[in-house]
Amino acid sequence: MLKKSVLLLKSQKDEGANDKYEDLLKSNGFKVCQVKTLIFDFKNIDWLKDKLLNSEKYAGIVFSSPRCVQAVCLAIEDNREVMDNWQAKYNYVVGEATYSEALEKTGLRCKGKEAGNAANLAKIILQCKDQLEKPLLFPHGNLKTDTLKNELGKEGVDIEGVLVYETIPNPGIEAEIKRATNDFSNIQEYIVFFSPSGVYSSLKFLKDIKDFSNAKLIAIGPVTENAMLDEKLNIFGVTKNPTPQDVLDLILQG
Structure with missing residues (x-):
């Protein structure tokens, strides 16, 4: 288990743009890894x-x-x-x-x-x-x-x-999760799911990682929470609002 570390399972961010979730968590002493769960076709x-x-x-x-x-x-x-x-x-x-x-x-x-x-x-x-x-x-x-x-x-x-x-599900998600988890050998202490699609596309690669069952799983909002419950996941917390501060507050309360 990678202590005081957070895995963000998010959609792709704008090229060259800073991620506000990552910035806030890092400024509060957490190591942050991000995996693209979804990509977009306009x-x-x-x-x-x-x-x-x-x-x-x-x-x-x-x-x-x-x-x-x-x-x-x-x-x-x-x-x-x-x-x-x-x-x-x-x-x-x-x-x-x-x-x-x-x-x-x-x-x-x-x-x-x-x-x-x-x-x-x-x-x-x-x-x-x-x-x-x-x-x-x-x-x-x-x-x-x-x-x-x-x-x-x-x-x-x-x-x-x-x-x-x-x-569209990120076709490279398996490779990204592999890099984020040291070749599927170690999992972050906190895992944040941002959407139902992100839950479904990443879970098959996460479930077999050692200590995944001990990771603290966070849902962004009730829709994502329902998807996690459908998958029988133990949820550490659900954000009231989809904001970086809400994620940080949940983690610090735990």
């Missing part, structure tokens, strides 16, 4: 661009992940002022990471950074339901659930989805 960018150019048709936009923000940036890369037309609209995000990405990359100050999942975001959006006379534009990935659409639909709020990326 698509329908021209279709998204057309919708962004026709902002008058929408009440606002919903970003459910940093990848959705990235897709918008790809769509408007030669015409960034397009987002000026969205500034005064009802714009939303799920979580702090997506909020920061949207603010930095598009200039939009969105509501919902305290929402850790789609159900919570729906409640926030519905606070303004009387003003949402037009659809909300919803760029999304292929693994989205229907929670947001269903919850808003019950109250007559329309949401117009466009598939902008597909999430």
Whole structure:
């Protein structure tokens, strides 16, 4: 067991970008290893661009992940002022990471950074339901659930989805886990799962590692927690919000 060490099982990060989870944990004395569980294939960018150019048709936009923000940036890369037309609209995000990405990359100050999942975001959006006379534009990935659409639909709020990326299991995950665990011989004290897909794609390689059963497993949010419970895993803790500070707090409490 690699004491005071953390294995982050995350989707791929932006090239050249620092990882906030890794930075915070390292600054608090933890050794951190990161394995990409998922990679992303962007698509329908021209279709998204057309919708962004026709902002008058929408009440606002919903970003459910940093990848959705990235897709918008790809769509408007030669015409960034397009987002000026969205500034005064009802714009939303799920979580702090997506909020920061949207603010930095598009200039939009969105509501919902305290929402850790789609159900919570729906409640926030519905606070303004009387003003949402037009659809909300919803760029999304292929693994989205229907929670947001269903919850808003019950109250007559329309949401117009466009598939902008597909999430694909990292074909090199076995090699990355092998490197992170010293050829499958030693496991980190803490393992953080960020998504159900990450659970399913990594578990078959982790289960046979010595001391895996003694590792402290952390879930980012209730959806990931449910996937871990389905796999009969003992969960050390579940973050209330998908933030680096929540992960650190869980570890320090233990």
